[in-house]
Amino acid sequence: MDIEKRKQLTALMKTRLNRPMRYYLDLCTRCGLCYDTCHVYQGIPKKEYSPVGRAEVVRRIYKKYFRPSGRLIPSWGDAKVIDDNSMNELLEATFSCTGCRRCMVHCPFGIDTQHLMSMAKVLLIGNETAPEELVMLADSSVEKGKSIDEFKDGYREVIRDLEKEVAKHLGVTETDGLIPMEKKGADILFVGLAGAHSIVHPAVIFNKAKANWSLSFFEAVNFGAFLGDPEKMQFIANRVVNEAKALGVKEVVIVECGTAYRIPKFLIGPLPFKVSSIVEVIHRYIREGKIKVKEKSIADALTYHDPCQLGRNGGVYEEPREILNMLATDYREMTPNREFNWCCGGGGGLQALDNEQFRIKSSKPKRDQIVATGAKIVVSACENCISQLDTIKAGYGLDVSVKSLTELVVENLA
Amino acid sequence: MWDSIYFFIMVPMVYIAFATLVIGIAFKFTIIFISPTIKGTIAVFPKGSVPKLCAVRDSFFMPSAFMKDKPFWVVIIAFHAAFLLLIIGHLELIREFAVIQVIPHEVFLGAGWVGIVLIVTTIYFLFRRFKTPWREISVPEDFIILLLLFLTFIFGSHMSLASRYGIAGFDIQVSEYREYLSSLFTTSPHVSRGILASPHYVIVALHVFFANLFMMMFPFSKMIHSVFMFAAQFIKRK
Numbered sequence: 001m002d003i004e005k006r007k008q009l010t011a012l013m014k015t016r017l018n019r020p021m022r023y024y025l026d027l028c029t030r031c032g033l034c035y036d037t038c039h040v041y042q043g044i045p046k047k048e049y050s051p052v053g054r055a056e057v058v059r060r061i062y063k064k065y066f067r068p069s070g071r072l073i074p075s076w077g078d079a080k081v082i083d084d085n086s087m088n089e090l091l092e093a094t095f096s097c098t099g100c101r102r103c104m105v106h107c108p109f110g111i112d113t114q115h116l117m118s119m120a121k122v123l124l125i126g127n128e129t130a131p132e133e134l135v136m137l138a139d140s141s142v143e144k145g146k147s148i149d150e151f152k153d154g155y156r157e158v159i160r161d162l163e164k165e166v167a168k169h170l171g172v173t174e175t176d177g178l179i180p181m182e183k184k185g186a187d188i189l190f191v192g193l194a195g196a197h198s199i200v201h202p203a204v205i206f207n208k209a210k211a212n213w214s215l216s217f218f219e220a221v222n223f224g225a226f227l228g229d230p231e232k233m234q235f236i237a238n239r240v241v242n243e244a245k246a247l248g249v250k251e252v253v254i255v256e257c258g259t260a261y262r263i264p265k266f267l268i269g270p271l272p273f274k275v276s277s278i279v280e281v282i283h284r285y286i287r288e289g290k291i292k293v294k295e296k297s298i299a300d301a302l303t304y305h306d307p308c309q310l311g312r313n314g315g316v317y318e319e320p321r322e323i324l325n326m327l328a329t330d331y332r333e334m335t336p337n338r339e340f341n342w343c344c345g346g347g348g349g350l351q352a353l354d355n356e357q358f359r360i361k362s363s364k365p366k367r368d369q370i371v372a373t374g375a376k377i378v379v380s381a382c383e384n385c386i387s388q389l390d391t392i393k394a395g396y397g398l399d400v401s402v403k404s405l406t407e408l409v410v411e412n413l414a
Numbered sequence: 415m416w417d418s419i420y421f422f423i424m425v426p427m428v429y430i431a432f433a434t435l436v437i438g439i440a441f442k443f444t445i446i447f448i449s450p451t452i453k454g455t456i457a458v459f460p461k462g463s464v465p466k467l468c469a470v471r472d473s474f475f476m477p478s479a480f481m482k483d484k485p486f487w488v489v490i491i492a493f494h495a496a497f498l499l500l501i502i503g504h505l506e507l508i509r510e511f512a513v514i515q516v517i518p519h520e521v522f523l524g525a526g527w528v529g530i531v532l533i534v535t536t537i538y539f540l541f542r543r544f545k546t547p548w549r550e551i552s553v554p555e556d557f558i559i560l561l562l563l564f565l566t567f568i569f570g571s572h573m574s575l576a577s578r579y580g581i582a583g584f585d586i587q588v589s590e591y592r593e594y595l596s597s598l599f600t601t602s603p604h605v606s607r608g609i610l611a612s613p614h615y616v617i618v619a620l621h622v623f624f625a626n627l628f629m630m631m632f633p634f635s636k637m638i639h640s641v642f643m644f645a646a647q648f649i650k651r652k
Contacts (some may be wrong), residue, residue, distance in 0.1 A: 020456060023646040028443075028640045030556055031490075032548045033482045040608040047550045054549065069555075069634060096498045104458055108490075110645055111651035112456055268455035315459035339458060400608045 010065045012126040015065035016119050018381050022362055024116050024337045025062045028055060028058070028394035037106040039343045040096050043362040048232060054093040059193025061123075062088055087127050094120040094228070095131060096358070098350055100308035100343035101383055107169070111250045114348075121228020130227060131289040133352050137223040138232045148217055155217055158183065169204040179203050182247070189249040191220040191240050191260065191276075193383055198255045201406040202278050206328045208413060209290035214247060216240055220260035221383075225267075237263050253281050256308025256404055258347065259384040265314065273390075277310060277380045282409055283319035286326070292414035298328040302406075303375035305334065305366070305389060306341040307382030320381055320405055327412050330374040342366050344380075346388025359388060367396045381405040391397035417515035423623045424594070425603045431626035438633025439641060446642070451453035472647040486542075499528045501571075507588065521588045522574045529534045529571025536564045540558050559635060565580065566628055569621035576614075586612050 001125040018350040020366045036042060047053040056078075060411075063070030078254050080086050099114035113353075124130040144151060156336030165173040168180070168197040171194035179199065180186065190206065190213055198217065206213045224232030242266065244252050251274040254261040265275040304324055310316045325331050334341065346362035370378055370392070378400050380386050389402040462468030471477065480487040502514055503522045514523075522528070533623040543552045576584030590608035597604050609618055633636065 006649040012446075019446055019451050019592075020646075020649050022446055022449050023642050026648055027636070027642055029636050029639055030548075030551050030553070031479075031486075032485070032551055033479055035547050035551065047547065050547070054550045057555075067634070075554055076558070077555045090433055101458055104483055104650065106478050108472075108479045109639060110472065110647045113649075115456060266456070289421070317459070339460065371594070384603050 001056075001083050001087075009082050009123055009126050011120055011397070012122060013062070013119065015063065016122050020112065020115055023057070025066075026109045027054065027403055028059065028111055029109075030056075032106065034103040034107050034111075036232050037103045038097075038128045039102070039345055039365045040098075040101070040362040043343075043345075043364040043378055044358075047173070048089070049362075050098055051107070051111075054115045054265060055111065055113055057093040057309065058085070058091045058120050059228060061090075062119075062197055066168065068092050068229075072114075075366055076172075084124075087124065087129055090120040090124055091129060094118070094124065095348075095350065095355075096362070098308070098345060098347035100345050100347055101214075102308070102340070102343060105312065109397070114125055118228050120232075125227070125229055130229075131349075131353055134223055134227040134349050137352060138236070139231060141219075141221075141236045141239075142232055144218065145301040148239070152217060159215065162196055162203070165196070165200045166203045166207065169200070169206055174196055176230060178207055180214050183212075183216070184247055186212050186214035187248050188213035188253050188281075189216055189240070189244045190214070190252050190253045190255070191216040191218060192255045193219050193221055193257060193260075195383070197404070197407065200256060200409045201255075201404070202412070203284065204410050205278075205282060205291060205406065209285045211290075213253075213264055214249070216243055218243065219402075220255050220257045222260055222263050223349065225259055226352065233263065233285050234268060237268050240264065241268075241271060242406055244271075249273055251276055251366050253278055254384075256381045256383055258314065259306040262314050276300040277314070277316055277381070279310070279316055279320050279323070282406065283323055285326045285381060286323065287355055289343070291409075293323075293327055293409060294328045294412045295326055297412050298377070298408075299330070300328075301331045301332055302328040302377040302379060303334055303370065303373040304337075304386055305344060305370075305378060305380040307380055307385045308343050308347060310381055311341060312339045316381075318375060321378075323405065323409065324379060327408060328377075333411060334369040334373055334377050342369055344385045344392065345387040346384045346391070351384055351387055356395075363388065367392050367398065370398060370400060374390045375400065377401050377403055377408075379403050379408055421605065422620045423619050423626065424605050425598070427626045428598055428622065431629040435632055437631040439638075442633055442638060442641070446645075448476075455652055456649060458650055461651045466648065469644055469647040469651050472650070473644045474567070476540055489535050489538050492531050493539070495530040496524075496528050496535070499524055500532065503528060504595075507591045508599055509592065520578070522578075526571070526575045526578060529567055529574055532567040533564065535569055536560055536567060540564065555635060559631065559637065562624055562627055565625040566621060569624065572617060573621060574598075575612075582614075584614055584616065586614060 030052055034052050038051050040049040060078050060080040061082055063077045064081055069076045094117045097117050099134040104110060104112045127155050159179050165177045166178045188211055190202055222233055222236045224236045253276050255278055261277045275327050304320055342365040343368045380387055384404055386404050393400055393402055473497055479490060505511060506514055506521045542548050543556055578588060586609055593606040594609055605636045609615055
């Protein structure tokens with residue numbers, strides 16, 4: 001690596017030294033209380049996969065360029081120069097971390113490893129060694145945002161087909177208007193994903209509840225966040241924000257996708273509308289009597305996996321539990337759960353990378369949790385988690401079925 | 415020559431160390447203050463009903479450490495509680511504080527236990543780092559700081575215990591320390607006769623030397639966690 005590149009990366013690093021980052025870089029005493037709180041470390045017990053191990057990779061570079069001790073006596077804190085080796089270490093540390101932030105709950109200083117990894121991701125982007133898959137996916141989302149008019153007609157055609165499926169679920173013949181789009185004055189803008197089920201099931205619920213809603217032209221997933229590019233993340237999020245503003249909606253409802261929920265809800269500052277997860281909306285509709293479910297209609301033992309971005313990082317803990325307790329006769333909690341729940345190992349954009357064996361090994365704590373419940377159905381409320389739970393099921397040969405909460409509700413509508 | 419070295423340690427170096435400590439912390443605060451804040455929140459849930467109070471509780475009682483490793487938590491709490499008493503004890507070596515004497519006690523407070531607790535807990539922290547996995551995550555700074563603390567505590571503890579219990583003919587009394595330390599604070603610095611004349615002067619000088627190093631390192635090492643802990647905990651709750 002040449003000196004110019006090093007200078008460029010150091011300058012890039014400086015731009016990301018915000019207040020929390022400075023705290024997290026300076027505070028750690030390496031007490032090691034976090035070391036085994038990461039599911040990856042549990043599955044693959046290597047120092048590099050412990051939260052402190054990951055953080056140290058970033059911290060050592062920081063010390064080298066931003067601390068007097070790192071400049072004068074690098075060995076004092078194991079300060080490291082930016083070179084190809086340290087960039088490889090950053091790559092391994094960052095894209096083995098799902099950003100679940102379980103370690104943050106256990107850290108006596110509350111250090112956010114995901115935030116530290118955002119520094120690593122920025123450096124990898126600057127070095128042009130960020131995973132190509134994520135770069136392409138983020139760029140494609142940005143491109144769609146720039147030229148949405150070219151996509152609209154094709155997308156409307158797809159949606160017309162999906163309306164037929166919605167009609168089947170509702171038992172009606174008229175399909176027109178079952179999935180409204182560009183509806184000015186709608187109360188809700190719903191943001192789905194690329195998969196048909198992510199639109200059909202919520203559409204059934206909105207229609208049952210007679211909601212005044214509109215479907216977004218964009219998918220909720222934010223590959224800019226997974227990639228760790230703050231500008232792209234903001235641009236991708238703004239696509240929906242601008243659409244919501246143009247339609248004048250009161251609420252943006254995000255499909256079952258933890259990161260897609262967390263970004264507009266907590267990470268991009270105040271917005272002129274409410275942001276909710278589809279889980280919260282389903283819970284609200286049931287509570288208000290707008291939709292009815294067949295109570296205690298599921299006899300098989302059922303458990304719930306808290307998606308990290310929805311639960312620990314989003315605060316949605318009780319709504320899914322209340323819904324599932326209503327539906328199932330034998331609801332069983334995983335141990336630990338809520339803020340202490342183990343990550344499934346599929347977040348942080350890891351699903352988009354070629355790493356299935358790694359994800360299976362690193363999800364051992366989740367496998368153990370599922371097995372311990374003895375449940376036959378594992379429910380979650382995040383597309384990433386559901387896909388990863390399917391990988392765990394196949395990888396460990398578990399005799400369970402994996403369901404999305406919205407799907408389960410639709411199957412059990414009264 | 416040794417007299418000059420001792421004097422340097424006991425007077426100019428103390429001022430240098432104290433100035434480094436104060437300016438270093440002020441510098442760190444300035445850096446933090448001019449750093450940009452973030453949009454939104456990176457809190458984890460549940461935030462707690464009163465986030466600031468929860469952050470105070472998390473900072474002082476470290477419930478996450480209690481949940482994870484109870485013996486380690488006991489050691490952490492014992493160390494930090496003893497360290498707090500150590501600071502109070504040193505304030506009383508500068509002058510009398512009626513408010514601290516609400517519970518009447520002999521100076522130095524703790525009857526020697528403060529030093530013993532600090533030594534034992536520091537040894538625990540040090541030896542813990544020799545074990546896997548803590549050995550792998552440790553860097554030289556971790557060992558050096560613990561060694562520095564150990565040396566500071568061992569000499570300080572010796573001074574306190576030997577003076578209180580008349581061990582090894584230790585002849586430096588509290589009044590001598592008070593004369594010396596208060597002279598530093600009134601900017602008329604001198605080392606009291608009792609200290610200068612004592613054959614144990616070297617023990618005092620070594621204690622002050624290591625304490626000076628501690629103060630100089632404090633703002634630029636991981637020890638700064640004691641200053642910024644609440645802020646980080648509040649981010650977790652905000």
